[in-house]
Amino acid sequence: QKEVEQDPGPLSVPEGAIVSLNCTYSNSAFQYFMWYRQYSRKGPELLMYTYSSGNKEDGRFTAQVDKSSKYISLFIRDSQPSDSATYLCAMSEKNRDDKIIFGKGTRLHILP
Amino acid sequence: ETGVTQSPTHLIKTRGQQVTLRCSSQSGHNTVSWYQQALGQGPQFIFQYYREEENGRGNFPPRFSGLQFPNYSSELNVNALELDDSALYLCASSLGVNQPQHFGDGTRLSIL
Numbered sequence: 001q002k003e004v005e006q007d008p009g010p011l012s013v014p015e016g017a018i019v020s021l022n023c024t025y026s027n028s029a030f031q032y033f034m035w036y037r038q039y040s041r042k043g044p045e046l047l048m049y050t051y052s053s054g055n056k057e058d059g060r061f062t063a064q065v066d067k068s069s070k071y072i073s074l075f076i077r078d079s080q081p082s083d084s085a086t087y088l089c090a091m092s093e094k095n096r097d098d099k100i101i102f103g104k105g106t107r108l109h110i111l112p
Numbered sequence: 113e114t115g116v117t118q119s120p121t122h123l124i125k126t127r128g129q130q131v132t133l134r135c136s137s138q139s140g141h142n143t144v145s146w147y148q149q150a151l152g153q154g155p156q157f158i159f160q161y162y163r164e165e166e167n168g169r170g171n172f173p174p175r176f177s178g179l180q181f182p183n184y185s186s187e188l189n190v191n192a193l194e195l196d197d198s199a200l201y202l203c204a205s206s207l208g209v210n211q212p213q214h215f216g217d218g219t220r221l222s223i224l
Contacts, residue, residue, distance in 0.1 A: 094210055
């Protein structure tokens with residue numbers, strides 16, 4: 001079983017729809033949870049960064065972490081064509097070894 | 113504020129050669145991490161440098177080595193290049209260990 005599982009998609013939704021992206025994980029020691037957005041030929045851009053469980057909102061983006069279920073989500077409201085990208089979930093433990101474990105990424109297409 | 117910059121953007125090498133990739137961290141960031149991203153995959157952690165010392169290492173062989181300089185810029189060196197080393201190499205910087213990591217746009221390395 002991989003440490004982080006993420007459906008690679010592609011996921012196509014119409015403009016204006018609510019997008020739901022999800023990841024599951026197996027390592028209960030993960031404490032930091034992140035979502036990155038990656039456009040073609042670019043590096044990952046940090047969208048959301050949360051510590052432990054709970055919800056965090058930033059503009060049209062909401063991140064949710066459920067540590068009891070080992071499940072994290074990213075919701076995008078009022079989706080725009082410019083949101084079309086690959087979304088990577090990522091997580092790390094709180095220790096000296098600061099490595100981030102990434103999912104494979106979900107390709108998202110917002111249809112105008 | 114200048115973000116993370118990496119050079120070169122593209123590189124073509126042949127098997128057995130050696131390569132050096134460079135990274136300038138974001139202003140004020142003293143921690144640099146390197147990742148390898150194969151096509152269609154999430155980034156994989158190679159190693160991290162904190163204040164010029166290696167702080168953690170992923171599952172990569174010793175022919176992957178690095179340096180961090182007093183100005184916190186960093187180099188990734190790969191010896192005896194193999195075809196499987198073809199990938200996007202990403203550098204990320206952060207304000208410290210267990211802090212949000214911000215990525216550059218990477219160096220695309222092709223091995224012929």
